[in-house]
Amino acid sequence: MDDRDDAARTVRQFHEETPHAVSVSVTLSTHTREVLSAVRDDLNDRAGEPILDTNDVVRLALEGAARYHDRAPDDGSDVHALTAAVxxxxxxG
Known part of the structure; x- marks a missing residue:
C-alpha cells in the first residue's frame, strides 16, 4: 500500500467518522478561506479524489488543536489556554 492509499483511507475515515449533523454559517476573512481551501485541496490531492469539504478541514483543525493541547507543555502561554478550550x-462533543 502506498502513501496515496494511506492518505485516501485516512481522509475517507475522518470524513465518515466526523459528525456532519450540524452545519454552521461562519463569516471568514479572505485569508482564512484561502488557507482552508489550500489545506482541503492538498488533502484531497493526496487522497486522489475530492472527499473532504471545508467543514471537514475546520473540524480537523479543531481536533488538531485539541490534540496539540494534550502534547504541549503547560507554559502559561495564551495558545495553551486557547487549545485547552478547544x-x-x-x-x-
Missing part, C-alpha cells in the same frame, strides 16, 4: 469542547 480540547474541552471536542471532548464534550
Amino acid at each position: 480540547r474541552d469542547a471536542v471532548d464534550d
Whole structure:
C-alpha cells in the first residue's frame, strides 16, 4: 500500500467518522478561506479524489488543536489556554 492509499483511507475515515449533523454559517476573512481551501485541496490531492469539504478541514483543525493541547507543555502561554478550550469542547462533543 502506498502513501496515496494511506492518505485516501485516512481522509475517507475522518470524513465518515466526523459528525456532519450540524452545519454552521461562519463569516471568514479572505485569508482564512484561502488557507482552508489550500489545506482541503492538498488533502484531497493526496487522497486522489475530492472527499473532504471545508467543514471537514475546520473540524480537523479543531481536533488538531485539541490534540496539540494534550502534547504541549503547560507554559502559561495564551495558545495553551486557547487549545485547552478547544480540547474541552471536542471532548464534550
